[in-house]
Amino acid sequence: MENNLNLEVYNGIEATVNSYLFTDNESAILVDCLRNSEEAKNLADFIKSKNKNLTHILITHGHPDHYIGMNVMRQEFPSAKIVVTKQEIKNDILGFSTWMESVGWLEKEPSMKPKSETNTNGFDYQNNIGVLNAKELSLANGAILELNSDYSGAECEHLTTIYSKDLNAFFTGDFCYNGVHIWLAVDKKNIAYWKTQLDTFSKGLASLQPKIYPGHGNVTDVSLFAEVKGYIENFENTIATSKTRTEAMDKMKALYPNHKQADFLLFNSVNASISE
Ligand SMILES: [Zn+2]
Structure with missing residues (x-):
C-alpha cells in the first residue's frame, strides 16, 4: 500500500476494551485509551516502541472504559491532540466524569476528577479535549480514517x-x-x-x-x-x-x-x- 497504513490492536484487560493504533512510516493515531491509568501507561510504552509521531488520540464516545487513560496519554505524548468528532461527545465525557466523581468512582483515578475551583489539580476536560467537527483524520503518508458520528x-x-x-x-x-x-x-x-x-x-x-x-x-x-x-x-x-x-x-x-x-x-x- 502506498500510504503504508498499518493497524495494531491493543487489548485492554479491565472491561475487555480495545485500543486501536494506526501507523504509517512516520505518524500514528490512537483510538481510545483504556479504563485505567496503569494499563494506559503500558499502552503508552507500546506506542513509544513503534517510534512514530503520535498526532491524535481519538475518543469514540463518552464512556470511561474508552477515556480514563487520557491523563497518562497527555503526560506521555504532550504534543498529541486528544480529539472527539463533535461537541456532544466532549459533553458526554465531562458529564460522565462529573457523575463518577459524585458517586466515588474516581477515587482510584484522582487525576481524572474534573478540574474545578476547588480541585485545581483535576483534569482540564474543557481545554484538553478538542472537537474535530470533521469527517476524517489523516496520517502523514496520506491514509484517511473516515469518521462517522451521525x-x-x-x-x-x-x-x-x-x-x-x-x-x-x-x-x-x-x-x-x-x-x-x-x-x-x-x-x-x-x-x-x-x-x-x-x-x-x-x-x-x-x-x-x-x-x-x-x-x-x-x-x-x-x-x-x-x-x-x-x-x-x-x-x-x-x-x-x-x-x-x-x-x-x-x-x-x-x-x-x-x-x-x-x-x-x-x-x-x-x-x-x-x-x-
Ligand atoms: Zn465500552
Whole structure:
C-alpha cells in the first residue's frame, strides 16, 4: 500500500476494551485509551516502541472504559491532540466524569476528577479535549480514517464509527461487542434504534465485507451485527421473563457461558432493567 497504513490492536484487560493504533512510516493515531491509568501507561510504552509521531488520540464516545487513560496519554505524548468528532461527545465525557466523581468512582483515578475551583489539580476536560467537527483524520503518508458520528443514542448517547478503505476495516465503537457481555443499562428507545442500526450496518457493509473491529472483544466479520442484535433480543426476552435479577443473570450466563465481563457489564445491565 502506498500510504503504508498499518493497524495494531491493543487489548485492554479491565472491561475487555480495545485500543486501536494506526501507523504509517512516520505518524500514528490512537483510538481510545483504556479504563485505567496503569494499563494506559503500558499502552503508552507500546506506542513509544513503534517510534512514530503520535498526532491524535481519538475518543469514540463518552464512556470511561474508552477515556480514563487520557491523563497518562497527555503526560506521555504532550504534543498529541486528544480529539472527539463533535461537541456532544466532549459533553458526554465531562458529564460522565462529573457523575463518577459524585458517586466515588474516581477515587482510584484522582487525576481524572474534573478540574474545578476547588480541585485545581483535576483534569482540564474543557481545554484538553478538542472537537474535530470533521469527517476524517489523516496520517502523514496520506491514509484517511473516515469518521462517522451521525447516529442516534444507542449504547451511549453519541458514538463514533471509523472506516478505513485501505484496510477494508470497520471499527464499530460500542455498537458491537464480541464475546463480551454488552452494556444495556440504557433507555428502551436507545435499544430500539440500536437494533435497527445494526441491520443498517449489515446491509450497508454486505458488499464490502470489511473486517469488523468491535469496541470490546476480538476482530471478526460482518456476521457480528446479527450476533449483537441476537444478544440484545435475548437480553430483552430474559428481562421480560425473569422475576428477579438473579434469575436474569443466571439465564444470560447460561445462554452466553463464555462471554466475559458478566460481573460488571451484565450485572449492571440487569440491575438497571429489573427493580428489586
Ligand atoms: Zn465500552
